[in-house]
Amino acid sequence: MDWQDDGILLTTRPHGESSAIVEVLTAMHGRHMGVVRGGGSRKMAGVLIPGTQLAVRWRARLEDHMGAFTVEPKRSRAVILEDRGRLAALSSAVSLLHISLPERDPHPGLYTLSLGLFDQLAEGEEWLTHYIHWEMQLLEQMGYGLDLTACAVTGRRDDLAYVSPRTGRAVSAAAAGDWAPRLLPLPRMLRPGANGAVDPDAALELTRHFLARAHADAPLPDARARLQAWVTRHNSVAD
Numbered sequence: 067m068d069w070q071d072d073g074i075l076l077t078t079r080p081h082g083e084s085s086a087i088v089e090v091l092t093a094m095h096g097r098h099m100g101v102v103r104g105g106g107s108r109k110m111a112g113v114l115i116p117g118t119q120l121a122v123r124w125r126a127r128l129e130d131h132m133g134a135f136t137v138e139p140k141r142s143r144a145v146i147l148e149d150r151g152r153l154a155a156l157s158s159a160v161s162l163l164h165i166s167l168p169e170r171d172p173h174p175g176l177y178t179l180s181l182g183l184f185d186q187l188a189e190g191e192e193w194l195t196h197y198i199h200w201e202m203q204l205l206e207q208m209g210y211g212l213d214l215t216a217c218a219v220t221g222r223r224d225d226l227a228y229v230s231p232r233t234g235r236a237v238s239a240a241a242a243g244d245w246a247p248r249l250l251p252l253p254r255m256l257r258p259g260a261n262g263a264v265d266p267d268a269a270l271e272l273t274r275h276f277l278a279r280a281h282a283d284a285p286l287p288d289a290r291a292r293l294q295a296w297v298t299r300h301n302s303v304a305d
Contacts, residue, residue: 067126067133071095072140074177074184075118076160080106086114088135090122091163091180096171100124100135116160117143117184143188151300152187154293155197159183161287162201162277166208179203194266194297195255201273202256210234210280212272214256217241226257234276250275267301270294 073090076097081087086105091097100122105114113120119141126133146152163180167173179200186196205211211234216223218235227239228249242249253268254260274294277286 067129067131068124069095070121070123073098073120073122074180075114075116075120076163077116078102078105078114082106086110087132088114088137089164090120090135091167091177092122092172093174093177094172095124096173097163097167097169098124099169100126100133102135102137112142112144113137113139115142115144115147117146117156117187119143119181119184143184145189146184146187151296152193154289154296155193156184156187157289158287158293159197159200161289162204165281165284165287166204173207176203176207195264197293198255198266198269198273201270201277205234205273205276205280208280210276212276214252215258223258226252228252229272231275266297267294270297 071092071094073092075088075090077089078086081101084104084106086102087099088102088105089097089099102110102114104110118139121138121140123136124133146156183196183200186193190196202212212229213234214226214229214236216236217226217238218230218233219237219241222238225238225240226236228237228242228246229252230237231250236252237249250272251268253265253272255264255269
């Protein structure tokens with residue numbers, strides 16, 4: 067078994083005296099794990115950082131073995147580690163990818179979207195907005211996509227104010243009626259024609275609800291909660 071691919075480093079942990087077990091999200095081979103010989107050395111410490119873009123080669127005697135990686139850095143995103151908010155988003159993203167994607171199941175579309183997210187975390191100003199839309203795309207890949215384009219009751223595209231906590235479809239204020247207290251608020255930034263409205267607290271709470279539904283058998287990663295807590299603190303200071 068022998069293949070080569072591009073990948074984003076998600077996690078790394080020590081293995082034996084000098085090796086490391088790494089997990090990468092690859093373009094054509096999905097979320098994949100393998101041993102990096104010498105991965106615990108000082109030389110590799112600056113390479114095996116979550117978010118780093120790698121050229122990887124995986125080899126194993128049998129397909130169901132963990133196998134071994136050789137890796138070459140293609141792009142460092144270590145600058146993310148210097149900003150607390152961006153680092154929280156990075157940790158949340160890699161944790162969600164770890165629990166959401168079956169190992170070795172290719173998701174080339176999500177790989178491309180994740181590549182764009184990590185680039186934004188490294189150098190973009192609108193990284194939080196990109197992160198929120200990335201979570202929505204992750205939900206789509208998991209079969210829990212949100213339909214926020216029109217009212218589920220009337221079909222109208224105006225006056226959208228709520229989301230059904232069961233179906234993930236938008237509901238207008240007029241159609242909600244007495245059911246409004248049982249519905250989730252639709253964040254302004256996710257409404258059609260948002261025109262620059264930004265309310266990330268509400269958006270992250272909405273996606274958190276559906277991520278929790280998608281992972282009903284286990285709690286969401288602590289890293290996801292830390293990101294939401296950071297956004298709440300950041301917004302309260304800004305206000």
